Structure formats: structure tokens, C-alpha cells
Amino acid sequence: MKFFPFLALSLLAAGCLDDAELEVETSAQELIALNGVNLNGVNLNGVNLNGVNLNGVNLNGVNLNGVNLNGVNLNGVTLSGSQLTVNNASIVVGTTFQGALANGTLLPLRVDGITRGVGSNSDVVMYRITYTTSTGQRELCGTNASPTLALAVPGTWNYAQGVAGGGAYTASTTKFTFGCRLTAIAKCVEMGYKPWRGYTTHLASCTRALRGEFCGDGQPYTVDGTTINIYDAVNVQADTEAWDVEGEWSPAGAACISSKKVTRFYQATAVRPTCLETLKLKTCPGLGSVAKIRTELPPVN
Numbered sequence: 001m002k003f004f005p006f007l008a009l010s011l012l013a014a015g016c017l018d019d020a021e022l023e024v025e026t027s028a029q030e031l032i033a034l035n036g037v038n039l040n041g042v043n044l045n046g047v048n049l050n051g052v053n054l055n056g057v058n059l060n061g062v063n064l065n066g067v068n069l070n071g072v073n074l075n076g077v078t079l080s081g082s083q084l085t086v087n088n089a090s091i092v093v094g095t096t097f098q099g100a101l102a103n104g105t106l107l108p109l110r111v112d113g114i115t116r117g118v119g120s121n122s123d124v125v126m127y128r129i130t131y132t133t134s135t136g137q138r139e140l141c142g143t144n145a146s147p148t149l150a151l152a153v154p155g156t157w158n159y160a161q162g163v164a165g166g167g168a169y170t171a172s173t174t175k176f177t178f179g180c181r182l183t184a185i186a187k188c189v190e191m192g193y194k195p196w197r198g199y200t201t202h203l204a205s206c207t208r209a210l211r212g213e214f215c216g217d218g219q220p221y222t223v224d225g226t227t228i229n230i231y232d233a234v235n236v237q238a239d240t241e242a243w244d245v246e247g248e249w250s251p252a253g254a255a256c257i258s259s260k261k262v263t264r265f266y267q268a269t270a271v272r273p274t275c276l277e278t279l280k281l282k283t284c285p286g287l288g289s290v291a292k293i294r295t296e297l298p299p300v301n
Contacts, residue, residue, distance in 0.1 A: 043191065045210040045228050045264075047220045049157060049167065051141050051148065051180035079176050081196040082152050082189070083125040091127075108132035109140065115149055121190060123197075126151055129178060141180035150178040151186045154195045157207070158218065166218020167211070169204035169251060171195065184210045192236035201291040202232060204251035209295050212264045215275035216253025221265040228264075229296040233287035243296035248284050250292050256282040262297045 078084075084091040097109040113128030126149035130137040142148030154176050160166035179185030188206035193199040207213075209230060212222030228246070231239040246264065247257040257263055257279045265272055273279070287294055 043230055045222055045226050046224045048183040050185050051183045052178055079152055079154055081123050084152055149181050151189055153177045153179045153185055153189055161218040167213050171200050201251055205249040205293045208253050209249040209293055214254040214273040221269055221273055223268045226264055226268050232293040244299050245284055246295040246297050248292050248294050254279055256284040262300055
């Protein structure tokens with residue numbers, strides 16, 4: 001699985017199409033589908049941190065630095081929870097953004113759909129984002145044939161692998177990430193680790209845990225679809241299974257691993273983490289009040 005370097009994206013311009021604005025939709029089924037066996041218990045992990053990439057380059061770090069609408073500059077672009085707003089009004093379908101890539105290339109983005117969750121995720125707003133090419137609009141997440149929605153998540157991630165800082169989350173009030181659904185960033189938010197509800201540290205730990213980033217350097221040691229039981233001390237995710245502890249997770253990666261061979265790199269991959277010997281020296285004392293999360297796997301036969 002290949003990941004790509006961090007790439008900044010700035011909002012330079014915006015506008016609204018003349019087409020009739022689509023209504024904001026609600027969908028409980030879509031929010032739950034493929035996000036795991038249960039949103040409050042057993043989950044299916046995945047290798048992908050995010051799914052946003054263009055020609056091998058990830059997009060991340062949208063700057064909230066003002067938007068132009070029909071030639072008139074509008075200040076006050078903010079991210080309220082997961083909802084983008086301009087001057088306290090919600091961004092609407094048809095709004096366009098001019099993105100500036102790190103190499104100076106401009107990338108026009110457009111909001112082509114807005115969906116809101118229900119129940120415990122009624123505060124989660126998901127956007128269908130497309131970008132402009134010479135042959136028309138293309139989906140930012142997924143494909144044109146099978147588009148995937150994106151969540152606007154405060155802060156940014158480092159997409160590097162196997163290096164210091166890889167996979168790290170940086171909280172921010174001026175930048176956000178479009179996290180594609182069914183990948184680690186969006187999954188963790190939908191599981192309840194929402195920065196706007198005070199779970200910034202848990203979100204950073206969750207993305208490490210789902211991808212099996214044991215060494216905290218962005219290198220995953222897992223395979224898609226491995227079933228894990230993930231929970232915490234703040235009851236966002238509850239312990240639902242009598243399984244063996246795999247490890248405890250912090251924003252820096254695995255804080256400890258089990259002395260048993262019940263880790264994903266033993267069960268699902270042939271590659272051992274470079275930090276394995278260091279992790280073997282650490283024991284898992286329990287979550288307590290520390291802002292960590294814990295992962296468990298089914299007992300080894």
C-alpha cells in the first residue's frame with residue numbers, strides 16, 4: 001500500500017452555481033454501512049489513512065483564509081464542528097473553491113452533495129467533492145462510477161511512511177482535512193472521536209490503532225478487514241468482547257503490546273515492526289484516565 005507526502009491546499013475563491021440547490025439529506029444506513037460490525041464495539045480496520053489523492057499526491061490542509069463569492073470577498077470562513085460555513089451560513093451545494101497546491105498548480109473544487117448523519121452522528125456533515133479537469137468533474141473521493149463522501153475534519157495528518165512524523169495528526173483551527181469515508185480518518189470520527197467534542201487526542205490515537213501503526217511513524221502493520229475490538233476509558237467506544245488485548249494506543253503509536261502473539265503483525269502480516277523489541281519491554285497497565293484507546297483481537301487458536 002503506497003501513501004503520499006503531505007500537500008497543502010488553500011481556499012482562494014468560491015461561488016454558487018445557478019442550478020437549484022439540492023436539499024441536505026439524512027442517512028443512517030449509509031453512515032453505518034461498511035464502518036464496522038458495530039459503531040460501538042467491534043470494527044473492521046483498514047490500512048488507508050485517507051483516500052484523497054490526485055495523480056499520486058494527497059490533498060490535505062485546506063486553509064480557512066476567506067472565500068471569494070462572485071468577485072466579492074467573504075471573510076469568516078469557518079468549520080463549525082464538521083460543517084463548513086461562510087459568515088455563519090452553511091456552505092451549499094454548488095459552492096466552488098479554488099485550491100492552490102504546494103507546487104503552485106490551481107485545482108478547482110466543487111461541493112456536489114451534502115449529507116447529514118442522524119442519531120449520535122447528527123453532528124457529522126459529509127460532502128461530495130469533485131475537482132475540475134480538462135475532461136470534466138472528477139470525484140475527490142472514490143471514483144466517478146462509485147463516489148465516496150468526505151468529512152471536513154479539523155486539523156491535518158502527515159501521510160509519510162516509515163519516517164519520524166509519519167501518520168501524525170496536527171490539530172488546527174485554521175486548517176482541515178477532507179477525510180474520505182471508509183478510511184481511517186473518517187471512520188474514527190464516525191466512531192465518535194470528534195475533535196469538536198473534545199476527543200482530539202483520541203482521534204489521533206484511533207487513526208494509529210485502526211491502521212496498526214505500532215511504531216508511530218506512519219507505517220501500517222495490518223491488512224484491510226481485520227476484525228478488532230476497540231474501546232476507551234471515556235466510553236465513546238465500549239468494550240463488547242471477551243478478547244485478548246492487542247495493545248494500548250496513544251497519538252504517538254502503540255504505547256504497549258500484549259506479551260501474547262495477539263497482534264495484527266503476527267496474525268495478518270509477515271513483517272515485524274522495527275520497534276518490536278522496544279514494545280516488548282512495555283506492559284499494558286490499563287487505560288485508566290489516560291487519553292488512550294485499547295484494541296483487542298479474537299483469542300489465538
